[in-house]
Amino acid sequence: xxxxxxxxxxxxxxxxxxxxxxxxxxxxxxxxxxxxxxxxxxxxxxxxxxxxxxxxxxxxxxxxxxxxxxxxxxxxxxxxxxxxxxxxxxxxxxxxxxxxxxxxxxxxxxxxxxxxxxxxxxxxxxxxxxxxxxxxxxxxxxxxxxxxxxxxxxxxxxxxxxxxxxxxxxxxxxxxxxxxxxxxxxxxxxxxxxxxxxxxxxxxxxxxxxxxxxxxxxxxxxxxxxxxxxxxxxxxxxxxxxxxxxxxxxxxxxxxxxxxxxxxxxxxxxxxxxxxxxxxxxxxxxxxxxxxxxxxxxxxxxxxxxxxxxxxxxxxxxxxxxxxxxxxxxxxxxxxxxxxxxxxxxxxxxxxxxxxxxxxxxxxxx
Amino acid sequence: xxxxxxxxxxxxxxxxxxxxxxxxxxxxxxxxxxxxxxxxxxxxxxxxxxxxxxxxxxxxxxxxxxxxxxxxxxxxxxxxxxxxxxxxxxxxxxxxxxxxxxxxxxxxxxxxxxxxxxxxxxxxxxxxxxxxxxxxxxxxxxxxxxxxxxxxxxxxxxxxxxxxxxxxxxxxxxxxxxxxxxxxxxxxxxxxxxxxxxxxxx
Numbered sequence: 108x109x110x111x112x113x114x115x116x117x118x119x120x121x122x123x124x125x126x127x128x129x130x131x132x133x134x135x136x137x138x139x140x141x142x143x144x145x146x147x148x149x150x151x152x153x154x155x156x157x158x159x160x161x162x163x164x165x166x167x168x169x170x171x172x173x174x175x176x177x178x179x180x181x182x183x184x185x186x187x188x189x190x191x192x193x194x195x196x197x198x199x200x201x202x203x204x205x206x207x208x209x210x211x212x213x214x215x216x217x218x219x220x221x222x223x224x225x226x227x228x229x230x231x232x233x234x235x236x237x238x239x240x241x242x243x244x245x246x247x248x249x250x251x252x253x254x255x256x257x258x259x260x261x262x263x264x265x266x267x268x269x270x271x272x273x274x275x276x277x278x279x280x281x282x283x284x285x286x287x288x289x290x291x292x293x294x295x296x297x298x299x300x301x302x303x304x305x306x307x308x309x310x311x312x313x314x315x316x317x318x319x320x321x322x323x324x325x326x327x328x329x330x331x332x333x334x335x336x337x338x339x340x341x342x343x344x345x346x347x348x349x350x351x352x353x354x355x356x357x358x359x360x361x362x363x364x365x366x367x368x369x370x371x372x373x374x375x376x377x378x379x380x381x382x383x384x385x386x387x388x389x390x391x392x393x394x395x396x397x398x399x400x401x402x403x404x405x406x407x408x409x410x411x412x413x414x415x416x417x418x419x420x421x422x423x424x425x426x427x428x429x430x431x432x433x434x435x436x437x438x439x440x441x442x443x444x445x446x447x448x449x450x451x452x453x454x455x456x457x458x459x460x461x462x463x464x465x466x467x468x469x470x471x472x473x
Numbered sequence: 474x475x476x477x478x479x480x481x482x483x484x485x486x487x488x489x490x491x492x493x494x495x496x497x498x499x500x501x502x503x504x505x506x507x508x509x510x511x512x513x514x515x516x517x518x519x520x521x522x523x524x525x526x527x528x529x530x531x532x533x534x535x536x537x538x539x540x541x542x543x544x545x546x547x548x549x550x551x552x553x554x555x556x557x558x559x560x561x562x563x564x565x566x567x568x569x570x571x572x573x574x575x576x577x578x579x580x581x582x583x584x585x586x587x588x589x590x591x592x593x594x595x596x597x598x599x600x601x602x603x604x605x606x607x608x609x610x611x612x613x614x615x616x617x618x619x620x621x622x623x624x625x626x627x628x629x630x631x632x633x634x635x636x637x638x639x640x641x642x643x644x645x646x647x648x649x650x651x652x653x654x655x656x657x658x659x660x661x662x663x664x665x666x667x668x669x670x671x672x673x674x675x
Contacts, residue, residue, distance in 0.1 A: 108566050108568060109565075120554070123554055390563040392566040
């Protein structure tokens with residue numbers, strides 16, 4: 108039998124409705140779509156939990172060692188892989204009391220420049236001055252570039268008696284993170300003297316990097332003191348291994364489940380047409396040609412079913428975001444690919460099991 | 474193809490033999506009527522002739538070229554495929570390209586009085602038309618041995634006569650044709666006869 112006739116016969120079966128393409132595509136498509144969506148929900152849930160963990164600063168660790176934090180060493184932690192931001196903090200020698208709210212002094216901290224990258228929604232003028240929380244800015248009606256006038260004529264910046272500028276704002280939401288920066292102003296400094304805390308954002312979590320964070324401690328007179336390390340937001344619990352969670356999600360077996368289901372559907376489809384396949388063998392259609400033809404037909408309705416999954420894959424890829432989207436799309440695409448591969452393979456094999464010698468038995472049992 | 478039945482007997486386990494001691498040479502170009510009452514083993518002997526089962530006694534030997542084709546009592550086709558598709562399947566399977574198969578298939582359909590139905594789907598055929606199509610498809614496979622099981626059992630008289638006329642015409646095909654039937658008109662159309670009642674074990 109000519110190869111092109113095998114393809115043509117498959118095409119004629121599909122076009123005439125003999126292959127029951129639409130029904131089988133609907134059944135297989137429903138299974139594929141269901142499994143793809145279930146896996147998509149599982150994946151996006153893990154990704155969103157991880158994103159929420161980062162957004163709520165649970166990946167930020169604070170190494171506390173009173174007067175022992177080397178600001179340069181702390182800032183240098185940013186060079187480590189998996190450390191997006193790091194910076195040191197210490198209280199300024201005095202707070203800031205403004206004329207509008209004299210009874211609510213603003214806590215002022217001196218921070219290294221890298222510290223600001225740890226703060227969400229940071230907006231800066233680029234000039235010198237204080238970076239204030241949006242809570243402070245909102246309460247006092249301050250905008251970027253505004254001049255700050257303190258009640259006592261001091262505005263926190265050394266050498267700028269009486270006034271300073273609002274050089275930036277940051278958000279510090281009440282989402283479980285440790286208090287302290289909500290009603291505060293930060294003064295970026297390039298000091299070489301010791302700080303009290305080194306803040307390090309470690310994402311993804313790495314115990315090794317966490318251990319390295321302690322290198323920011325400059326051992327001085329109190330050599331025995333061990334630094335205290337804590338999460339900025341401990342309300343979400345310790346960091347989970349998201350990669351591990353991703354690979355242990357309950358829907359990880361969706362491609363296998365889909366493959367098994369496709370195998371059953373393909374085998375059922377072949378068995379339902381056993382009389383026709385045996386009759387074709389009786390009409391001298393070679394076994395291999397019969398197997399290839401049936402596999403091609405199965406491939407067509409499985410591919411059609413797979414198309415139904417594309418919007419689902421696209422939806423969850425978009426929901427996962429640009430960073431994780433491609434990985435999610437590929438992981439989800441494994442479901443229709445597994446279904447296609449298993450369905451075609453089983454269709455091929457089961458078509459090969461239909462024997463001409465059983466034609467009379469198939470005929471009697473039809 | 475030549476087929477020799479040598480003291481053939483057959484039956485099913487723990488049951489008496491259906492028939493025994495059938496010795497016969499089947500010659501090409503002849504149409505054999507396989508007669509006998511229901512349950513006498515006509516279909517069983519056909520399956521032995523097809524080589525799909527082995528006789529419990531005796532032997533069946535085949536010599537020469539040619540395939541075996543079996544046309545069942547009820548026509549079975551692919552509901553949505555056309556009449557022409559059914560007869561071209563064996564031709565395409567034998568290596569003909571589509572154009573050549575369509576031409577040869579068209580001639581076969583004309584021979585079996587189905588030319589006007591070439592583009593109709595199988596499901597639109599009457600019982601007699603479908604049975605003639607099955608015979609045409611069988612012949613398309615160029616058989617050395619054609620087995621036909623109760624071809625008129627499910628047909629009205631007019632359709633049965635058309636099929637019988639077609640069967641009678643097969644005598645010139647060069648194939649051995651064996652028709653199992655208990656319809657007198659069908660049996661009368663055959664050139665030879667094997668009566669299973671004569672071979673029933675005592």
